[in-house]
Amino acid sequence: MSNSPSENPTVDEAPILHVDLDAFFASVEVLDDPTLKGKPVAVGGGGDRGVIASASYEARRYGVRSAMPSVIAKRRCPNLIILPGRFDRYEAYSRQFHDIVRDLTPDYEPLGLDEVFANLRSLRRLNVRPLSAAAELRRRINDELGLLCGVGLGRNKLFAKLASKESKPTVVDGRLVGGAGVVWVSPTLERQWLAELPVRALWGVGPATAAKLQKLGLHYVRDLAKVDEVTLAGHVGAAMASTLVAYAHGEDKREVTVDRVLKSVGHDQTFAKSLVGIDAIVEAAKGHAAVVARALRSQHRVARTITIAVRFDDLTSVSRSQTLSFGVDDEYAILAIAEALLQSIDIHNSVRLLAVHASSFLERDDNNVQMTFGLDPSSSNAREQAEAISRERQVSNEALRDAVDEVRAKFGKSSVGVAAELGERGVEIATQRGSNAFGPESHQHGE
Numbered sequence: 001m002s003n004s005p006s007e008n009p010t011v012d013e014a015p016i017l018h019v020d021l022d023a024f025f026a027s028v029e030v031l032d033d034p035t036l037k038g039k040p041v042a043v044g045g046g047g048d049r050g051v052i053a054s055a056s057y058e059a060r061r062y063g064v065r066s067a068m069p070s071v072i073a074k075r076r077c078p079n080l081i082i083l084p085g086r087f088d089r090y091e092a093y094s095r096q097f098h099d100i101v102r103d104l105t106p107d108y109e110p111l112g113l114d115e116v117f118a119n120l121r122s123l124r125r126l127n128v129r130p131l132s133a134a135a136e137l138r139r140r141i142n143d144e145l146g147l148l149c150g151v152g153l154g155r156n157k158l159f160a161k162l163a164s165k166e167s168k169p170t171v172v173d174g175r176l177v178g179g180a181g182v183v184w185v186s187p188t189l190e191r192q193w194l195a196e197l198p199v200r201a202l203w204g205v206g207p208a209t210a211a212k213l214q215k216l217g218l219h220y221v222r223d224l225a226k227v228d229e230v231t232l233a234g235h236v237g238a239a240m241a242s243t244l245v246a247y248a249h250g251e252d253k254r255e256v257t258v259d260r261v262l263k264s265v266g267h268d269q270t271f272a273k274s275l276v277g278i279d280a281i282v283e284a285a286k287g288h289a290a291v292v293a294r295a296l297r298s299q300h301r302v303a304r305t306i307t308i309a310v311r312f313d314d315l316t317s318v319s320r321s322q323t324l325s326f327g328v329d330d331e332y333a334i335l336a337i338a339e340a341l342l343q344s345i346d347i348h349n350s351v352r353l354l355a356v357h358a359s360s361f362l363e364r365d366d367n368n369v370q371m372t373f374g375l376d377p378s379s380s381n382a383r384e385q386a387e388a389i390s391r392e393r394q395v396s397n398e399a400l401r402d403a404v405d406e407v408r409a410k411f412g413k414s415s416v417g418v419a420a421e422l423g424e425r426g427v428e429i430a431t432q433r434g435s436n437a438f439g440p441e442s443h444q445h446g447e
């Protein structure tokens, strides 16, 4: 599905670049301990309820995948070496990775530690060609960091991200097949790409949402292009429905946003009496989520990134964030993501400060609000009512469950556990109380 190498798009034809490091956590472990080279290595929770966060290609040859329970991974690959994560090391590599991207353009947006979107439009005057820029980026990342990566180019974030996925090596019948390294989705190929993709390939469609879509007879992205958005919203929530229908038509309004941390809505609270234990912290986060949701709604915005930060009594602090494929503005969704992030932290001390922030904004799509139930929109009361209904349906339980699963997979946490109910809407999120996290050194930085 790639283009012939003779095609050489301009910046206007391929303005968005997505670069994704290969098997990032596992690759850093191998770089730091060369005796691991060539062995099946994974990073994640090693216990009975652990989940794989990252697997080397040697491990993938045995069918080991990220987000897979460690028990199953071990069954598929008995020699698998599962290491606990060392987020300080991953962050150090990530900073160098960002420095290399910054040399190409300052107009870039990190997504987690190992992915970056870049907007190449400002390079138009320099006569930069996206395919050459992408090849050079790969070369520097390999030469200077010893890491491999895939680069995707496209008209928008949707195609750039799909293309970087396509550029990667794959495992076919236990054999590793090299990828193209750089893939560009040209405008003439866009339609064909979308038609052939399973819904699961779309960002934010996890197992729960995919199962729901399949039940509706929606297997491929082309099926989504024919569906009525309002009907779909009744099944997957307005936020997810509008995202999916837009993707199915090749549309993606998300811009590459720089300095997203500065543009956030958040609530920070220092407690008079420090909080002890995860339950007390999650309880406090409810109030934070409500404040953030209210602020977002008053600004008519939805946010795609939720960040939490915790400061302990020993003055160390931890922050974690998750970017969603859809925007949220309701407190239940914000709390569900915040809770999953909090659960991934090792709470080794009492907590004196908790912060919950939302960023990566989109305008709230007021078309969703028009999805009324025979109400008169000119009546302010009816509009309020419609807004309440619509708001309630911004995110479906399935979409939330997939997002929470993604947080867990990312940090290698357990997938099984206690079911907790979030609020009266009854969003069921399985939470985890295990001890097989990344350990005390994970992603912490003193001040």
Ligand SMILES: [Mg+2]
Pocket (backbone or CB within 6 Å): 020, 021, 022, 023, 024, 114, 115
């Ligand atoms: Mg990656």
